[in-house]
Every structure is written in structure tokens, then in C-alpha cells.
Amino acid sequence: MREKLFRKLADLAVNKTKMMLWIILGVTLVTGALTSRMSLTPKWSDMLPEGHRMTVEFDRILKEFQSASSIIVVVQGEEADIKAFADDLAPKVLKPLTVPGKDNEPMVYVRRADYKTELAFMKEHGFMLIKEDDLKNMKDIFQDPGLSGLLTNMNNSFEKEYIQPDESISSREEEDGALVYLNGINSWLEEMERTLITERVNEKSTHAAVDKLLLGEPYFLSYDRQALIMNLAPTFSMMDAFLMVDGTDAVQAILDEVLEDHPNVQAGLSGAIPLGRDEMVYSTKGLEISMLLSMIAIGSLLYIAFRIASAPVMALLNLILGIIWAAGIVAIVVPVLNIMTAMFMIILIGLGIDFSIHIISTFSEMRHKGLALQEAVRTGLEKSGGGVSTGALTTAVAFLALMTGDSRAMSELGLVTAIGLLVIMITTFVLLPTLLVVRERRREKQMIKKGLPVQEPTRDLTLTWLGNAGTFFQRRPWFTLTGVAIVTIFMYFSAQRITFNHNMMDMEAEGLPSIMLQDTVQDKFDLSMDFAYLVAESVDQSRELKNKAKKLPSVASVDDISTYLPSEAQQERRIPYINEIRDLMTSAKIRPLKNRDLTSIRSEIERLEMNIMELQSLAFLGGQDKVSRRCDEIVGSMEELPTNTIFLRLYELLDTKADKAIDILNDFQAGYAEYFRTSVIKMTNTEPITLETLPESILERYANKDRTLFLSTVLPSGNIWQDQHFMDQFADEVGSVSDRSTGMPVIMKALFDIIGRDGRQAALLTIIFVYVILLIDFRSFTYALMAMFPLAVGAVWMIGLMQLFGFQLDLVNVMALPLILGIGIDDGVHVVHRWRLEGPRSAQIVLSSTGKAVLLTSLTTMLAFGSMMFSPWRGYASLSYALIFGVGACFLTTVIILPAFMGLVGKQKPAAVE
Amino acid sequence: MKHLPLMLTLGLAITLQASAFANPLRPDKQDKIAVEVVKAVTEIMTPDNMKSTGTQTITTSSGRKRTFEFDSYSGNKGERTLTRYTKPAAIRGQAFLTLNNADDIWTYFPRTKRVRKLASHAKKQKVQGSDFTYEDMGGGDVFMTKFTPKYLGDQEKNGELCWTIELIGIEAEDPPYPKIVMWARKSDYAPVHVDYYDENNFNTKSLSLTDIQNIEGIPTAMKMEMVDHQERSRTIMETLDVTYEWEPPDNFFSERSLKK
Numbered sequence A: 001m002r003e004k005l006f007r008k009l010a011d012l013a014v015n016k017t018k019m020m021l022w023i024i025l026g027v028t029l030v031t032g033a034l035t036s037r038m039s040l041t042p043k044w045s046d047m048l049p050e051g052h053r054m055t056v057e058f059d060r061i062l063k064e065f066q067s068a069s070s071i072i073v074v075v076q077g078e079e080a081d082i083k084a085f086a087d088d089l090a091p092k093v094l095k096p097l098t099v100p101g102k103d104n105e106p107m108v109y110v111r112r113a114d115y116k117t118e119l120a121f122m123k124e125h126g127f128m129l130i131k132e133d134d135l136k137n138m139k140d141i142f143q144d145p146g147l148s149g150l151l152t153n154m155n156n157s158f159e160k161e162y163i164q165p166d167e168s169i170s171s172r173e174e175e176d177g178a179l180v181y182l183n184g185i186n187s188w189l190e191e192m193e194r195t196l197i198t199e200r201v202n203e204k205s206t207h208a209a210v211d212k213l214l215l216g217e218p219y220f221l222s223y224d225r226q227a228l229i230m231n232l233a234p235t236f237s238m239m240d241a242f243l244m245v246d247g248t249d250a251v252q253a254i255l256d257e258v259l260e261d262h263p264n265v266q267a268g269l270s271g272a273i274p275l276g277r278d279e280m281v282y283s284t285k286g287l288e289i290s291m292l293l294s295m296i297a298i299g300s301l302l303y304i305a306f307r308i309a310s311a312p313v314m315a316l317l318n319l320i321l322g323i324i325w326a327a328g329i330v331a332i333v334v335p336v337l338n339i340m341t342a343m344f345m346i347i348l349i350g351l352g353i354d355f356s357i358h359i360i361s362t363f364s365e366m367r368h369k370g371l372a373l374q375e376a377v378r379t380g381l382e383k384s385g386g387g388v389s390t391g392a393l394t395t396a397v398a399f400l401a402l403m404t405g406d407s408r409a410m411s412e413l414g415l416v417t418a419i420g421l422l423v424i425m426i427t428t429f430v431l432l433p434t435l436l437v438v439r440e441r442r443r444e445k446q447m448i449k450k451g452l453p454v455q456e457p458t459r460d461l462t463l464t465w466l467g468n469a470g471t472f473f474q475r476r477p478w479f480t481l482t483g484v485a486i487v488t489i490f491m492y493f494s495a496q497r498i499t500f501n502h503n504m505m506d507m508e509a510e511g512l513p514s515i516m517l518q519d520t521v522q523d524k525f526d527l528s529m530d531f532a533y534l535v536a537e538s539v540d541q542s543r544e545l546k547n548k549a550k551k552l553p554s555v556a557s558v559d560d561i562s563t564y565l566p567s568e569a570q571q572e573r574r575i576p577y578i579n580e581i582r583d584l585m586t587s588a589k590i591r592p593l594k595n596r597d598l599t600s601i602r603s604e605i606e607r608l609e610m611n612i613m614e615l616q617s618l619a620f621l622g623g624q625d626k627v628s629r630r631c632d633e634i635v636g637s638m639e640e641l642p643t644n645t646i647f648l649r650l651y652e653l654l655d656t657k658a659d660k661a662i663d664i665l666n667d668f669q670a671g672y673a674e675y676f677r678t679s680v681i682k683m684t685n686t687e688p689i690t691l692e693t694l695p696e697s698i699l700e701r702y703a704n705k706d707r708t709l710f711l712s713t714v715l716p717s718g719n720i721w722q723d724q725h726f727m728d729q730f731a732d733e734v735g736s737v738s739d740r741s742t743g744m745p746v747i748m749k750a751l752f753d754i755i756g757r758d759g760r761q762a763a764l765l766t767i768i769f770v771y772v773i774l775l776i777d778f779r780s781f782t783y784a785l786m787a788m789f790p791l792a793v794g795a796v797w798m799i800g801l802m803q804l805f806g807f808q809l810d811l812v813n814v815m816a817l818p819l820i821l822g823i824g825i826d827d828g829v830h831v832v833h834r835w836r837l838e839g840p841r842s843a844q845i846v847l848s849s850t851g852k853a854v855l856l857t858s859l860t861t862m863l864a865f866g867s868m869m870f871s872p873w874r875g876y877a878s879l880s881y882a883l884i885f886g887v888g889a890c891f892l893t894t895v896i897i898l899p900a901f902m903g904l905v906g907k908q909k910p911a912a913v914e
Numbered sequence B: 001m002k003h004l005p006l007m008l009t010l011g012l013a014i015t016l017q018a019s020a021f022a023n024p025l026r027p028d029k030q031d032k033i034a035v036e037v038v039k040a041v042t043e044i045m046t047p048d049n050m051k052s053t054g055t056q057t058i059t060t061s062s063g064r065k066r067t068f069e070f071d072s073y074s075g076n077k078g079e080r081t082l083t084r085y086t087k088p089a090a091i092r093g094q095a096f097l098t099l100n101n102a103d104d105i106w107t108y109f110p111r112t113k114r115v116r117k118l119a120s121h122a123k124k125q126k127v128q129g130s131d132f133t134y135e136d137m138g139g140g141d142v143f144m145t146k147f148t149p150k151y152l153g154d155q156e157k158n159g160e161l162c163w164t165i166e167l168i169g170i171e172a173e174d175p176p177y178p179k180i181v182m183w184a185r186k187s188d189y190a191p192v193h194v195d196y197y198d199e200n201n202f203n204t205k206s207l208s209l210t211d212i213q214n215i216e217g218i219p220t221a222m223k224m225e226m227v228d229h230q231e232r233s234r235t236i237m238e239t240l241d242v243t244y245e246w247e248p249p250d251n252f253f254s255e256r257s258l259k260k
Helices: A002-015 A017-037 A053-064 A079-093 A119-129 A132-143 A147-163 A172-198 A203-215 A241-260 A272-306 A310-333 A341-368 A373-404 A408-450 A464-475 A477-496 A513-525 A539-550 A568-587 A597-621 A625-635 A646-656 A658-683 A696-702 A724-737 A744-778 A781-804 A813-838 A843-870 A874-908 B004-008 B027-045 B120-124 B142-146 B255-259
Strands: A071-076 A110-114 A227-234 A266-270 A532-536 A555-559 A710-716 B050-059 B065-075 B080-087 B095-099 B104-109 B114-118 B147-157 B160-169 B179-185 B191-197 B203-215 B218-228 B233-243
Touching: A002 A017, A002 A373, A002 A408, A017 A310, A017 A408, A053 A532, A053 A744, A071 A079, A071 A241, A071 A272, A071 A513, A079 A110, A079 A227, A079 A241, A110 A696, A119 A203, A119 A568, A119 A658, A132 A147, A132 A568, A147 A597, A147 A658, A172 A203, A172 A555, A172 A597, A172 A625, A172 A646, A172 A658, A203 A658, A227 A241, A227 A513, A241 A266, A241 A272, A266 A272, A266 A513, A272 A310, A272 A341, A272 A513, A272 A843, A272 A874, A310 A341, A310 A408, A341 A373, A341 A408, A341 A813, A341 A843, A341 A874, A373 A408, A373 A744, A373 A813, A408 A744, A408 A813, A464 A477, A464 A843, A464 A874, A477 A781, A477 A874, A532 A539, A532 A724, A532 A744, A539 A555, A539 A710, A539 A724, A555 A724, A568 A658, A597 A625, A597 A646, A597 A658, A597 B104, A597 B114, A625 A646, A646 A658, A696 A710, A710 A724, A724 A744, A744 A781, A744 A813, A781 A813, A781 A874, A813 A843, A813 A874, A843 A874, B027 B142, B027 B147, B027 B160, B027 B179, B027 B191, B095 B255, B104 B255, B114 B255, B142 B147, B147 B179, B160 B191
Parallel strands: none
Antiparallel strands: A071 A227, A071 A266, A110 A227, A532 A710, A555 A710, B050 B065, B050 B233, B065 B080, B080 B095, B095 B104, B104 B114, B147 B160, B160 B179, B179 B191, B191 B203, B203 B218, B218 B233
16 A cells, blocks of 8 residues: 555656645645744743643742742942942833844833842831840840940840850851841941041941941842842743843843943843743754754765765755644644754754655665666655655654653653654655656756756665675674674663763853853852742741741741741730830930040950950851851951951051040941931831731732732752752752742752653653554564664663763753654664565665665764754753764664674575565 | 760650561560660760860861861760860860750850850750750760660661660650660670651751770770751761870869860
């Protein structure tokens, strides 16, 4: 039946050429129009199974909480410079922005720029947000805002640190608290120094120093104060792929513009949106580069192989049209491609070109043997069509086996590639013979015009050396198979040692600012940007989830609305202490300083220095690096005598200006003390904090529009990419708090698990399906097995070679394992098909003819996949290497093992072969 | 004090089921063995006096390793201890004195030349960035007084055939941990591994004792590694030199010695 169909198609191509061309053009136009429906998603969560709870939850978070789709500006430089840059950028980024290189109307891409704490809210409600224990501890500081009293009370409080519960700086949170306190004291002392130097009070900076002492640093600064983070809330979410690209580009443009006015500052974009944009842009760019390179490389190879200028043109035209048809149909079935499914076009180039090669190869061979056009087309289709259709079918079935997997990464890739392959197979049987007829007729006309003979000169187009090699293996079957067995055992042990790279950052394009800045944020802020999300339906539930998550070993901290909204009971418990502080501050008298106070002020400053030194020693012993380093900056290194610390400078100023020091300090006291008192009294506001009284900027960060859902961000205590066990632990532990947990670490863990399981399942099914198809095709258990055997050995060689060359498996190239089962089987199928046609001990003819086509198809497939090596997105490059090893290994095992089988079967069962 | 007293506090809970161990003995016999093992371990871990030199390697909050060297003294079966750091130079001379089984803790800062008292609750806190608490480092017969021991059977641990003893904290005695599981060598009762559990039966910390040498008749672990499973950190304490034949001079465990 198949032969009949091939003959019919050959006849149509020869006798109804024009009609065929019109039909092909029509189908191409329709499918071409359909491809416009296709789009790309950069979200890794879109690779999870359809309706997977993590994908649903992640999409819901992106939809409900605009804070989840953030653009982070990372600014680096000196403290004053980066603060000035942020102040300059913030208003500009909120204005309508234009996208460079586009004529679009300016548009507002950013709703809000957060780079400072909620100072106004903290000034109003600061004490209500502090725990009772801490209020109890700190109340002594607020007995006397005067210089002498404040210093004494600060020292008392410092020394009390050692004897109060919950005041150790053993955890990160407490270490951060100690840093805030140290920074506040340092700023206040520096303000005192500035006043002593200038002998006048600067009200603005004095008040800022008091704010810092009471409320901490307002800017989002790193621990070393050399970096700043600005969080931009976009007007769109990650779901809007096009806005994601335009928005990031527009923000980048304004950032570059502002940077020109701040030469000492460096700044770049990171966060979910810029990362998504980069993934999309670079993976698309990678695919475009790969497609172009593979077309050029394959075309050149075909020209060299066939020595016919039009051969690559016909093969590539057939391929391009096939891909257009395939893309049009795929656009209906899977309109949104993910990072993995987007690769289907490259796979189609690598595999689809093979069909043309086989047909052109046999057709040319027939023409050079002197067959007439119609006969050559018929014979070409008959001799190669069987192998092509079986090969296409087995490969398509292998890809369809991927559909049994749960993950969309695998199932959708399987579906679209299988559809694509079958469509290209159809174009190869419909279009290619027509193109060959058109080419031959044109050539004949030209020959007649030139008075040259129409008949192709008889030429041997076979690859003799490959045939010779086949004969060599055929004559020494046991020697060959023993050699193969030894190599395979070696490769098997090598394959056993291959490791898995879980670091998804190694998949991204190298040197991407959005990725590199993630590392900067991790280093400078000790903050991982790969966090998990929890969603609560009330503030109380959010608080409960936070308390549970905070106790998890793998969790560094949890950020949620309850930080700004303590429970009613908590607020109630805090009120007595707050009232006490208010009473103390209200009744405190700010006494003017007298000369005799200078000695006590000096000794309290010395006491403060000693307290910080002791904190420094304990922090060093306790391994609290951040506190220890900050203390080094304030009181000098522990190993050397300090030479230029704030304390030494103050002592010198107090000595050199001894005669007027008390007057200056009185001015300083007058400048800050009253502001300190009024600020503290303002902070003692005991009005209950409710959801309704929270400022919009806080609500937007943690709550959805209806204020019915609340988002918690759970930060891991380590780098999830450097330690797979840690990523698993973090994902599992966060999952134990809420079954609605999601976010990058949780999604990636699920993806690793699901793809691993899908891969194993798909590989097993592929083997079964392919065997069944081969059984139907060959109607022989032995031949079906023999066609599959080189593939099995090739798969082992592939992993063994990857390990030997220092490659690791990863989430993307692990797909090569099921893929190679579908791709590699073709070599065996074609060789066994031809072997059965040519008869026993036919290695010479089979390998020199079909072997040549198999070599060519392997080379073209390797070139197509190899072109992905140049993709800036390293995920594609890693897959490219794996497939090159796989295709190369399958070719070698086919041309070595099958001739050895021919030698064995030919000797023992010649009848079976016939 | 070296590290022995910390053995005393090995309190732990455990997820291991008693049935998981081959233990055909009658309950009263089991209790007898448990008490006997705990008593023997306590004796090993609380020698009358001890003087040693050792190193302590911690992981800092930014993930770096930091090693300290110290001289350590303990008296009255670990009830009093004095630890003085000798290296690195940054903290040379800094010393900690614990009395009354770490109920009272003082520290001396050579740079400011001040002695400061830490609160008694501090004994539950970690010692200088290590994964040991002051209480772990304290001496006495905590195992015997604050826990009810239970013999779980024999098991091989770290390549040694061991008694496996479960210690359940006696609530009224304010035990340092709700539960401890300890493995002690059958040959000489030297503990080789200890797992500490919290109230949720979660194995929070594990202590491994290796390179056990017979020093003056007492099996002594020259290397101890405490892993905090929650903080994902580990502390290694190595003994460079140790003697049990040291007699503390009068008033050795005092503020004056602390400043020396």
C-alpha cells in the first residue's frame, strides 16, 4: 500500500506539477498566517503539568499581587552617591517612558519606586511594632534625652544586653538588630563630631541622625553601605510577555540616562521581570542564531555531498515550507510555547532535513544510473520512502511517548515535535518530488538549449570508504562485537559517574546583568532572590504561617504584612510599656550642660567605646561577621591600635576645643534633644494599627487589591543553587507549612522531580513503541531488535562520552535522553531496510549508499543541534552538546555493529535474510 | 572542662523506636543496664580535674571558617571551668569562667580590661558562635539527675559495638533537652555519638566523638564535631593536649584567674 502511495505521489509530481505547486502555495499561505498566533512564555512554572497547584498558585500570585512581578534596581557606589542617584531616578522612572527603538507613545511602566522604609508610618507607630521584651529593655534609654543622660542610658542598655533574655546576637535577625543600633549610634556620634568641628548645628542632618538612631537607616542599603536596592512596582505583571520586554527596556533606558549624571555610580536591573525579559530575549535570539547557522551549515554540507547546486536549495526549501506548515498547525494545538517547546523548530531542522537527504540521494543515484525522470522519482520514493516513513513514524512515536509525561516541558515538546515531523514527512513526499521534477525539467531545457545531452552522466555517488569499512566489520563480526562490548562496558562505567547540575543559573546566558546582580544582592545584602511564596487569606493566617516558617531550619527570614500589623493581643500587651516610655519622655527635663558635665560626658563616651569593643570581641568569637566588621569600622581593628575612629576624633576635638566644647555640646543638645523627645512621644502613639490604617504602599506590597489575600515571602538561609539537598529541604519545609507554597525554589524542585520521572517513563515507552513499529515494519523480531541494538549501545556511549568530556546532566539536556531514542533509531532503520533489499553480506553496498545518507543525516542533525552551541542561552548549548554526542555515537554504533550482524546472519541464516 | 561535661548534658529525643533494636532483655534488666551505662559515661565525662589545650573551628555568619585555640581547665567534676583563648591575636586573653555547672558565667575582655557577668539564662545560649551551648559545656551529673535512662539495645555506631541509651528529660528538673539518644562503646563506655532532640521529636543536633584515646586511664575523644541540623552549621573541637592529673591551685576558678 505504501509503495502504491509513493508511486501515485511520484506520478502527480511528474504529471500534475503545476497543480501540486498551487496546492503547496495555498497550504503555505494558510499555515503561515496561523503562525502569528504563536507566542513564548519565559516562566519556568509553565513547564509544570497543566493545572499543577504550584503553577496555578504562582499565576494567581502574579495576577493578584503586583509586588510579585518586580523590577529591582541594584545601585553600587559610595553611600552618598548611591542615595543621590536613587533620589534622582525615583521620580523619573514613574513618568511615561519610551521604549528605545520603538515609535510607541510614551507609557507609564512603573507605579511605585520603593527604596526607603515607611518612615512616616514608623514615626507614628514605631513602638507598637516593637516586641514587649525589647520595649522593656529599651525604655531606660528614654529617661533623659539630654546628652549626658542619653549617653549614660545608652551605656546602661548596652551592658544590660548581656543579662537580658532574647538579646543575644546569635541569629541573623538579632545580628541585623545589633547593626541597626550600631549604625544609629555611629550617625549620632558623627553628627556630634560635625557640630564640634563646624561649631554650629545643622538642623536637617541632626534630625536625620536622630531618626536613624530611633528608626534605623531609611534607605534600603547593603551591610557595607556600598549598594542600594530600589524596588520598582510595574504597571504590568510577568503574564504580559510583551510589556515585560518593553517595560524592562524602557526602565533600562531611563536608568542609563540618569547614570550619565552620576559618573561614580553603577546600576543595573534584576528581579523577576528583567530576568524573564532576558530569558525570553536571549532564548529567542539563541534560536534565531541557531536556525540561521544550521541552515547555512546544512546547505553547505549538502552542496559538498551531492555536488548539485540546487540540492541544498531544494532540501532547505522543502524544510522551510515544512516548518511553516508545522508551525501553523502547532499554533492551533499549543499556541504558547515555553523555553523547552520553543526548541521544536531546531529539532525539526535537524531531523526534517534527513528526509530530503534520503530522497534526493536515491533520486540522484537513480538518475546517474540512467533512469528516466518519472522512473527515477518513483524509484527514489520507493527505495527511500519506506525508510523515511518508518524513520519519521518511529521518531514521531518516540516524541509522542513524551506526552505520557506530566510536565508540559516534555509533553508539549513531544506533541509539537511529533506533529512537526509528520508534517515535514508529508511535505517531503509531496513537495520534494515536485521540486525535483521542476529542477530536472529546467535542467533538461537548458541542456537542449545548449545542445548538450539531456541524460545525466553516469557517476558513482556512493561513499566507497564507508562501504569498505562496513565490509571490514562484516568479515570480522566477533572481533568487531568484542571491541564494541569492551568500549560499551567502559562507557557504561563512565556514564555511571555523570553528575546532575541543579544550578539553573548555569542555564542562563553568561554575563547577564540580571543574573550577575542577583549574586551582588546575595553578597551585599545576604539576601537570596530565589524565594518562596505563601498566600494567606487573612492577616492572622499570614502571621501564623510566618511564625511556622520562621522556625524552619532552611528559612532565613519571612517578610509579611504582620511585621507592620501586630495582632490585637500583641498591641494590647505593648501599650503599658509604650505608655511608660511616653511618661518618661514627657516628664524628662532637658538640662543645659555645665562645665563640670564635660568630664562625665567624656567618660560616658569612653564607656560607650568600651561597650562597642566588647561587643566586637563577642561578635568575633561568635562568628557574627557583619557586627564584627561594623564594630571594626567604629572602634578600630582588634589587632591594631586604632588611629582614626569616631571616638579618637571626638576625644581630640574635646581636648582641642576644651574651652568652648561645653557651649558647642549645649548647642548640639539643643539641636537634637527636643526633636528626639517629640519624635519619641510621637512614636508612643497607641492608636491600634489596623488593616485600614496601614499606608497604601505597605498594603500594596503584601495584599491584593481586595485586601482578601496576603503574600508572605520566605527567604532561604542558603544558596539554593549550590546545594541540591538544601533546595530540596527548603522546598519540602516550606511545603510543610502550606500546601499552597510556590516560588522559584519550590517550582524548580517539583520540575526536577517531574521531569526526572517523565524522562524515565518516556524512555521506557519509546523503546516499547519503537520496537512495536519496527516489528510491524520488518515483520521480524530479529530485525526489529537488530535495528534497535545500535541505538541502545549509542545511548550508553552518549552519556559515557559526556562524562568523559566533563559535561554534566541538567534540566535541559536531560531531555536529550528520550530525544535520542527517537532520533538515533533512524540510522538503524535505514541500514536494516536497505540490507533487507540488498541481500545477505551486503555491507559494502548498504554502507556506501545508505551509509552515506545516514552519515549525511547524522552530520546535518549534528550541525542543526550543534548550531545551538552558539546560543547565548546556555541551556540550549548544553542540550546541543548532549545531542551531538548522542547522534555521533548512534551513527558510529550503527555503522560498526550492523555490518558485524550482517556478517553473522549472512553466515548462519542466509535464507532468513532473503 | 574540656568537652567532657558537655557529654553530661546529652539529652535527646528520638524518632528511633525501641523495637528497632534487638533487645531481648526484661524491662528491669534493661533499666539496670541503662543506669549503669549512664553512670559510667558520667564518670568518664566528669573527671575530678582536667587541663587541656584545644582548638575550636566555627562557621561564621558569612560562611567562613574561623579557628580559635584555647587553654581549658575544669575542676570539681566539671562544676567549675575556665577557658582562655590564646589564638588568634585578636582575642588572645579573652576568658570565660563558669561556676555552679554554668549557672554563673563571667567573661573577661583584655582590650577593655573589664570583667562582665553573663546571665544564668545564657547557659542555654550557644558558646562563642559554636554549636555547643554553655550548658553543653557545663559539668555535673545532669544525665543522672535530669533524665530517665532507657536501654534500647546494642547497635554498631562509628564502627564500634555500642550500648544505645535513650534519655528522657524529667520535666520537673528542667532538663536541657527533652530527649537524648547516646551511643557508648561496650568496651569502655566511651560515648561515640549523641543525638539531641527537641520537643517536636526533631533531631536538632548531633555530636560525634572520634579519635578516642586512653589518656591516663580515661577514654578521651580527641575530636568532637557538633552538627546543628537546624542552623545547618557545625563546630569542630579538637584536643591538642590533655591531662587529668592536674590539681587546680586555690582560688583558681576566680575572677582573678580570669584576668591573668
